Amino acid sequence: xxxxxxISAMLEALCSAKGVSGAxxxxxxxxxxxxxxFMTVGTDALGSVIGRKEGKGxxxxxDAHIDQIGLVVTAIxxxxxxKFSKCGGADRxxxxxAEVTVHGKKDVFGVVTSTPPHLAKPEDAAKALPxxxxxxDIGLPKEEAEKIVSLGDRVTFNxxxxxxxxxxxxxxxxxxxxGIVSILRCLEILEExxxxxxxxxxxxxxxxxGGSGAQAASFAAQADEAIAVDVSFASxxxxxxxxxxxxxxxxxxxxxxxxxxxxxxxLEAIAERExxxxxxxxxxxxxxTNCDExxxxxKGVRTALLSVPLRNMHTACEVCDLEDIENTAKLxxxxxxxxxAENA
Amino acid sequence: MLELIKELSTLSGISGREDxxxxxxxxxxxxxxxxxxxxxxNLLVFKKGKKPAxxxxxxxxxMDEVGMIITAVTSEGYLKFAKVGGINSKVFIGRSVKVGENxxxxxxxIKPVHLVDKDKEDAIPSADDLYIDIGAESKEQAEKFVSLGxxxxxxxxxxxxxxxxIKAKALDDRVGCAILIEMIRSxxxxxxxxxxxxxxxxxxxxxxxxxxxxxxxxxxxxxxxxAADISGVRDEKRVCICGKGGTVSxxxxxxxxxxxxxxxxxxxxxxxxxLCQPKTYVAGGNDAGAIxxxxxxxxxxxxxxxxxxxxxxxxxxxxxxAEESLKLIKALAExxxxx
Numbered sequence: 141x142x143x144x145x146x147i148s149a150m151l152e153a154l155c156s157a158k159g160v161s162g163a164x165x166x167x168x169x170x171x172x173x174x175x176x177x178f179m180t181v182g183t184d185a186l187g188s189v190i191g192r193k194e195g196k197g198x199x200x201x202x203d204a205h206i207d208q209i210g211l212v213v214t215a216i217x218x219x220x221x222x223k224f225s226k227c228g229g230a231d232r233x234x235x236x237x238a239e240v241t242v243h244g245k246k247d248v249f250g251v252v253t254s255t256p257p258h259l260a261k262p263e264d265a266a267k268a269l270p271x272x273x274x275x276x277d278i279g280l281p282k283e284e285a286e287k288i289v290s291l292g293d294r295v296t297f298n299x300x301x302x303x304x305x306x307x308x309x310x311x312x313x314x315x316x317x318x319g320i321v322s323i324l325r326c327l328e329i330l331e332e333x334x335x336x337x338x339x340x341x342x343x344x345x346x347x348x349x350g351g352s353g354a355q356a357a358s359f360a361a362q363a364d365e366a367i368a369v370d371v372s373f374a375s376x377x378x379x380x381x382x383x384x385x386x387x388x389x390x391x392x393x394x395x396x397x398x399x400x401x402x403x404x405x406x407l408e409a410i411a412e413r414e415x416x417x418x419x420x421x422x423x424x425x426x427x428x429t430n431c432d433e434x435x436x437x438x439k440g441v442r443t444a445l446l447s448v449p450l451r452n453m454h455t456a457c458e459v460c461d462l463e464d465i466e467n468t469a470k471l472x473x474x475x476x477x478x479x480x481a482e483n484a
Numbered sequence: 485m486l487e488l489i490k491e492l493s494t495l496s497g498i499s500g501r502e503d504x505x506x507x508x509x510x511x512x513x514x515x516x517x518x519x520x521x522x523x524x525x526n527l528l529v530f531k532k533g534k535k536p537a538x539x540x541x542x543x544x545x546x547m548d549e550v551g552m553i554i555t556a557v558t559s560e561g562y563l564k565f566a567k568v569g570g571i572n573s574k575v576f577i578g579r580s581v582k583v584g585e586n587x588x589x590x591x592x593x594i595k596p597v598h599l600v601d602k603d604k605e606d607a608i609p610s611a612d613d614l615y616i617d618i619g620a621e622s623k624e625q626a627e628k629f630v631s632l633g634x635x636x637x638x639x640x641x642x643x644x645x646x647x648x649x650i651k652a653k654a655l656d657d658r659v660g661c662a663i664l665i666e667m668i669r670s671x672x673x674x675x676x677x678x679x680x681x682x683x684x685x686x687x688x689x690x691x692x693x694x695x696x697x698x699x700x701x702x703x704x705x706x707x708x709x710x711a712a713d714i715s716g717v718r719d720e721k722r723v724c725i726c727g728k729g730g731t732v733s734x735x736x737x738x739x740x741x742x743x744x745x746x747x748x749x750x751x752x753x754x755x756x757x758x759l760c761q762p763k764t765y766v767a768g769g770n771d772a773g774a775i776x777x778x779x780x781x782x783x784x785x786x787x788x789x790x791x792x793x794x795x796x797x798x799x800x801x802x803x804x805x806a807e808e809s810l811k812l813i814k815a816l817a818e819x820x821x822x823x
Contacts, residue, residue, distance in 0.1 A: 217715050217716075219713070219714075219715060221714065221715035223715070229597065229598065231578070231594075231596075231597040232605070232606060233574070233577060233578070233594060233597065233605075233606070233607075233608055234577055234578030234579070234594065236572075236574040236575055236796075237574070237575040237793050237796035237797060237798045238578075238579075238798075239640075239643075239651070239797075239798055248645070249643055249645040249646075249651070250645070251651060251792075251793060251798045251800060253714045253715055253792075253793070254572075254574065254575055254793050254796060256710045256712040256714075256717075256723070256794075257570070257572075257710065257767070257768075257794075257795075258710060258712070258721075258723065258765055258767035258768070259712060259717065259721060260572075265572060265608075266573075266607065266608045266610070267606045267607065267608060268574065268605070268606040268607075268608060269606075270606075273716070275714065275715035275716070277646075277714065277715075277792065277800065278645065278646050279645050279646015279647055279648075279649035279800070279802075280646045280647055281647065284647065299579075299580065300580065300639070302580055302589040302591075303589060304589055304590070304591075304617070304618055304619025305618055305619035305620050305621075305625060305626075305629065306619055306620075306621065306625075308619030309619075310580060310589065310591050310619075373596055373598070373599065376562075376593050376595070376617070377558070377560070377562055377593065377613070377615050378593065378594065378595035378609065378613060379595055379596070379599060388621065428598075451593055451617065452578060452591060452593050452594055452596065452617075453596035453597075453598065454596060454597055454598070455577075455578030455579075455594060456578060456579060456580075457578055457579060457580050457591035457592070457593075459591060459593075459617060459619065
């Protein structure tokens with residue numbers, strides 16, 4: 141068992157709730173209920189969950205995306221197999237013989253087909269199939285399949301929430317439920333410390349398909365500053381430890397031309413002062429996160445990025461260290477407490 | 485039989501580590517037959533029938549499953565492994581696995597697709613680059629939980645879905661084991677000999693000694709075989725079709741089956757109203773490859789339950805095919821005992 145039972149329970153509940161981009165449904169509802177403990181919550185036109193709590197200091201926007209990558213059904217073939225396309229950055233290399241859930245009129249179990257060995261050309265053995273050559277097997281003939289599944293239905297990857305050694309866990313959709321949990325944990329800390337602050341929290345829809353949710357929701361919020369929490373690459377045997385963060389070694393503070401350098405430096409100074417483990421993640425332009433949309437929304441928003449290190453991103457076995465979530469939450473809470481006091 | 489298939493498929497037993505499967509089978513057949521275990525670990529069973537058999541008929545199903553074996557722990561605490569049996573890495577990369585007798589959770593990692601060059605987005609990492617991550621922060625920590633030689637299993641539950649389908653790991657060949665257990669627990673017309681064989685997946689090694697020890701005249705291998713009745717595959721390339729019953733082979737990569745027995749199987753099925761189909765593609769191989777060459781030669785036949793996505797964590801069969809196969813195999817055993 142790990143040392144972060146509260147964080148682990150939240151993360152497990154959120155990872156078990158499904159919500160692919162544009163159909164964030166169950167995940168958004170679960171996150172909305174969790175957020176409702178701290179503030180008034182609503183949902184906007186694109187499906188983002190928005191919480192608002194007025195208080196002292198600058199209006200700070202906290203963002204994490206609620207959608208997860210998945211697949212979308214594009215056709216049902218004559219034998220009842222479902223053809224599909226990706227919805228978000230699904231990785232073809234991990235699809236063969238993957239277990240999935242098709243979110244039709246009801247949830248249906250399925251398996252992604254894999255090439256039978258007698259039909260596999262030797263040169264293709266080490267190649268992932270194109271999407272159009274794969275299909276989902278739900279074990280039903282076409283007419284039965286059509287009663288449950290319709291085109292546009294989303295598909296999620298099955299995978300259990302697994303405890304690994306120490307504080308590490310594995311699950312699908314830790315990207316970005318780890319960010320959601322970081323924010324919820326941050327709100328807990330702020331509540332414990334009785335910090336009076338002025339917050340909008342958005343669990344934004346459609347990040348994995350380009351950030352539409354964050355763009356719309358941050359325009360509506362018109363905050364003074366924003367911190368987005370996402371996941372980013374942790375080193376592994378195939379991912380250089382010289383270039384990428386280490387799992388379990390702290391939250392990643394983003395530094396990039398498209399981020400507010402002053403906030404990044406303030407976060408770094410606070411982490412030093414409070415002895416919160418952190419790592420710097422330096423990027424050469426934009427960040428590939430919701431920050432890219434938030435910064436330029438409306439009149440413009442001073443925006444920072446914190447990331448939870450993650451292995452195997454966009455697979456059914458994403459791995460994170462719960463301690464990194466705790467440290468992300470702590471740093472964010474310290475920053476909010478400080479800013480709220482300054483401007484009080 | 486569904487419960488047997490469910491329980492058998494969740495047991496762990498890569499080639500050479502069939503102990504848990506064998507213990508389970510012994511528990512199920514105790515009191516119904518006599519049995520012994522040979523030097524390799526094959527479970528050899530003799531079941532008395534109502535009448536003595538003129539010919540000695542051996543029924544074979546293998547107990548082992550494909551998986552992996554831990555070969556090293558890296559300085560950073562990752563586990564390196566070798567495949568046991570023929571598995572394409574595609575079916576387990578980015579998936580969770582269970583390591584060792586304590587079923588430690590692990591995941592087979594992959595470089596995130598975001599960091600892969602555009603022209604290499606479809607390249608499956610080579611076997612040498614694969615590793616299992618159990619969350620260890622160091623070699624020392626990993627070694628507290630894992631030893632070299634530990635077996636690795638796919639993390640896959642038993643699921644019933646669709647129109648009578650089952651998904652599980654190791655249906656190859658625990659379905660065969662379940663069919664033979666059912667036979668042993670039922671009343672048989674004639675004496676029959678059974679082998680629950682080891683080490684099929686690494687080259688039909690168990691069946692070789694099992695057949696030598698039993699010395700049969702006839703053998704029926706009870707297996708699963710590739711069903712390629714999936715999207716986009718047509719005609720004979722489908723090999724066999726889920727829902728059309730047990731699959732009888734005339735030839736595969738390891739055996740030329742006795743043509744008279746092959747033809748007779750369809751006549752019997754027809755007489756008794758049992759669903760069965762021919763295997764329409766020459767591919768694969770099984771214990772028949774070892775059995776037919778045993779001693780002075782054995783007349784063999786294979787009856788397979790059609791199985792999609794063989795050798796993956798998600799073997800899929802249609803349950804009715806297992807029931808039809810059981811009927812056919814019982815009928816064949818009766819026929820061969822006195823023919």
